[in-house]
Amino acid sequence: MNSLLAQEVPLSWYLLLSALLFALGVIKRNLITVFMSIELMLNAVNLSFVTFAHQWHAVKGQIFVFFVMMVAAAEAAVGLAIIIAVFRARATLAVDRIDLMKL
Amino acid sequence: MHLILFIVFAGFCLAGAINLLLQSHPISSSLSLIVVMTSLAVLYLLLGAEFLAAAQVIVYAGAIMVLFTFVVMLLNAGREERTMGSGVARVVGFPAVVAGLAAVATVILQAQGLGTATLKDGITSTEELSTVLFTKLLLPFEVTSVLILIAILGAVALARHGDGERTAGK
Numbered sequence: 132m133n134s135l136l137a138q139e140v141p142l143s144w145y146l147l148l149s150a151l152l153f154a155l156g157v158i159k160r161n162l163i164t165v166f167m168s169i170e171l172m173l174n175a176v177n178l179s180f181v182t183f184a185h186q187w188h189a190v191k192g193q194i195f196v197f198f199v200m201m202v203a204a205a206e207a208a209v210g211l212a213i214i215i216a217v218f219r220a221r222a223t224l225a226v227d228r229i230d231l232m233k234l
Numbered sequence: 235m236h237l238i239l240f241i242v243f244a245g246f247c248l249a250g251a252i253n254l255l256l257q258s259h260p261i262s263s264s265l266s267l268i269v270v271m272t273s274l275a276v277l278y279l280l281l282g283a284e285f286l287a288a289a290q291v292i293v294y295a296g297a298i299m300v301l302f303t304f305v306v307m308l309l310n311a312g313r314e315e316r317t318m319g320s321g322v323a324r325v326v327g328f329p330a331v332v333a334g335l336a337a338v339a340t341v342i343l344q345a346q347g348l349g350t351a352t353l354k355d356g357i358t359s360t361e362e363l364s365t366v367l368f369t370k371l372l373l374p375f376e377v378t379s380v381l382i383l384i385a386i387l388g389a390v391a392l393a394r395h396g397d398g399e400r401t402a403g404k
Contacts, residue, residue: 138235138236138237138238138352139236139237139350139351139352140236140237140240140280140350140351140352141348141350141351142348142349142350142351143342143343143345143348144240144244145240145277145281145351146342146348147339147342147343148244148247148248148277150335150338150339150342151248151251151335152247152248152251152270154331154332154334154335155248155251155252155254155255156251157327157328157331158255161260161311163260163263163264163302163305163306163309163311164254164260164263166302167254167260167263167264167267167302168254170267170294170298171251171254171267171270174270174271174274174294177274178274178277178278181277181278181281181283181286182281184281184283184358185281185282185283185351185356186348186349188356190358190362190363190366191366191371193283193285193286193358193363194363194366194367194371196283196286197285197286197289197363197367198374198378200289200290200293200294201293201378201381201382202378202381203294203298204293204297204298204382205381205382205384205385205386206385207298207301207302208301208385208386208388208389209385209388209389209392211301211302211305211389212388212389212390212392212393213392214305214309215305215308215309215392215393216392216393218309224309224311
């Protein structure tokens, strides 16, 4: 049990997980799930920030993650309002059908 | 202990992210995104960011995902159409992503000087974080509050605009 408690995880594993999560956020074709993928990518970058903040004992890295969270909340509110407006005008959520800027 | 927790929650994270991509119904995608965000909160806790772990659960898994789920239900978003996508995405996009991921992974694995994380070291207390936030970074913090106010106004304006158009059309 003592050896279990003492085990360490290399920080590069955290960075690899972050890169994997970031790369996974590219495949969807529905407007809402595309937006969710953006949130996934933001979260992946946040994990990198926290990892590097742990590496260099820098508090500012964690504060930057806090700012990213706040901006993501604002972005989600505006983005979902835009999605609702687009859905009212087009009655579809498939990104292939929404190919004109003009509503 | 740290290793076990990391493996379990990193596994949850990846499984949730892959499930997000495989599900064809948006509500399933949003629920698996909640799994991803909650396991990321545990990973933050393992890295000693206790305030961020709490904020991750409250802001992301709480507020933002409730907003997503609400919009999915409001729009009654059904099953996603399986279009095969554009040819450019298949020929250039996916190989580019895989190549980029491989390059980043190579750089990360060859990087020297990256430390390790254990359960006991490097815990940043909320006090420490707030001291820096409210002394050195007070202006950006206040500017962010203005940004959120503008975002709320923008969201309300967008929603109201849609209503006005519809009644004017009638």
